[in-house]
Amino acid sequence: MEQSNLTFEEFKDQVKDEILRYLPESYGGADVTVNEVLKNNDTKLSGLLIKADDKNIAPNIYLEGYFKMYQNGDSLDAVMRKIADVYLEHSNVENFDVSEITDWEKVKDRIICRLINAEYNKEYLAEKPHTYFEDLAVVYTVNLGESEEGRMTAAITNAMMASYGVTVDELHQVALDNLSRSEMSFKSMRDVMIEMMGEDAAMLIPEEETPSMYVLTNESKIHGASAILDKGMLEHISDTVGGDFVVLPSSVHEVIVVPVMDRFNTRDLQGMVHEVNATQVAADEQLSENVYVYDSAEKELILADRMAERLKERESQEQAQSQDDVVRRHRGR
Amino acid sequence: MDYEFNGIQIEQEKGTDQTDRLKAYAEATKKAQEEEKDGAE
Numbered sequence: 001m002e003q004s005n006l007t008f009e010e011f012k013d014q015v016k017d018e019i020l021r022y023l024p025e026s027y028g029g030a031d032v033t034v035n036e037v038l039k040n041n042d043t044k045l046s047g048l049l050i051k052a053d054d055k056n057i058a059p060n061i062y063l064e065g066y067f068k069m070y071q072n073g074d075s076l077d078a079v080m081r082k083i084a085d086v087y088l089e090h091s092n093v094e095n096f097d098v099s100e101i102t103d104w105e106k107v108k109d110r111i112i113c114r115l116i117n118a119e120y121n122k123e124y125l126a127e128k129p130h131t132y133f134e135d136l137a138v139v140y141t142v143n144l145g146e147s148e149e150g151r152m153t154a155a156i157t158n159a160m161m162a163s164y165g166v167t168v169d170e171l172h173q174v175a176l177d178n179l180s181r182s183e184m185s186f187k188s189m190r191d192v193m194i195e196m197m198g199e200d201a202a203m204l205i206p207e208e209e210t211p212s213m214y215v216l217t218n219e220s221k222i223h224g225a226s227a228i229l230d231k232g233m234l235e236h237i238s239d240t241v242g243g244d245f246v247v248l249p250s251s252v253h254e255v256i257v258v259p260v261m262d263r264f265n266t267r268d269l270q271g272m273v274h275e276v277n278a279t280q281v282a283a284d285e286q287l288s289e290n291v292y293v294y295d296s297a298e299k300e301l302i303l304a305d306r307m308a309e310r311l312k313e314r315e316s317q318e319q320a321q322s323q324d325d326v327v328r329r330h331r332g333r
Numbered sequence: 334m335d336y337e338f339n340g341i342q343i344e345q346e347k348g349t350d351q352t353d354r355l356k357a358y359a360e361a362t363k364k365a366q367e368e369e370k371d372g373a374e
Contacts, residue, residue, distance in 0.1 A: 035337075037335070037342060039344075047335070047337070049337055056338060056339065057336050057337070057338045057343070058336060058337055059334050059335070059336055060334075060335040060336060060337050060342070061334075062335075090334045093336070096336075096338050096343075098338075098339075101338075101341065141344075144343065149345060149347070150345045150346050150347040150348075151345070151346045151347075152336075152343055152344070152345055152346075153343070153344050153346055154338075154341055154342065154343050154344070155342065155344070157341070160341075189355065189358070189359055192351075192355060193352075193355060193356070193359060196351065196352045196355070197352060197356075201359075204356065204359050204360065204363065205359055205363070212362065212366075213358065213359065213362060215351075215355065220348060221348040221351065222346045222347065222348040223346060224348075248358065250351075250354055250355065250358065251349070251351075251354060253348050253349060253351065254351060254355075256355075256358055258362075268365060272358065272361045272362075272365075275357075275361065276354055276357045276358060276361070279357065280353045280354040280357045281354055282349070285349060
């Protein structure tokens, strides 16, 4: 096969038309398609599906990485061989038991909340039941099993929810109940950094009497930002830090908790989130550019801007109350 | 590896290395604290 400067569209067509020639003859009747797959933050990937007659499940091979290999000088032939190898390596899966995702009784205890940005996921949310939480949205996935390679999940679609015969509110409550029973991790930033970097981290964050930052995630550190949906955890954090606290949306996998202190204003923290998102967080893992504050009086986590308005309102109510008290005392003389 | 079953996407979710982003937050905080301290002096 001669190499040429194919565009990505032409590359996808070539792969679709030619890939069966690189697979064993038994795949002769397989159905080959390239479909757009929507991932977090409306990231679109081109997934190659090769459906063998005797299988109801097939690996989704994303072609973007292979196109890069081709652009970097690998021959189309070599890239096709690589795709075929990867397909064969992952195609030996057993037929999927459909009830694992269709039977509500089997599904309900394995529903997980996933917290994503509402604005960045307009397309993704169109076909999925969701619940808004400030500028974020909660979507729901079925946990199909965890291994060293990660966690297999199926995002619940509107059609799946309809087949379960439950409402979004019921789905949300089940997911929150499962979350509250799950393992979460709330540790000081220093402890987390030492776990990751060893004692080098001690230079970066000196030992503090009271930690100035904490990291909140789940046990697997996969989509662990959803831990902020657990009211019990938020109350536990409030008790630990002594009242209100700020939440920085580090990524979809974890958030950072900062006790409210005079020396920080939320604008500085918002700038910090913007900077870290722009330089350190992959586009499909960004959670938000906003900062949140836990209002310990109301036991509620809200956007920092809303908290600022709430504090102003409380201040003016207190002023009005104190003026009333003065008037009452004056009249009482 | 992600899979597809009857039009339903089955995703292999993976966590990512948190080190760089957490380090960036820790460094930015340290810098802000130092600036605050310098300002106070």
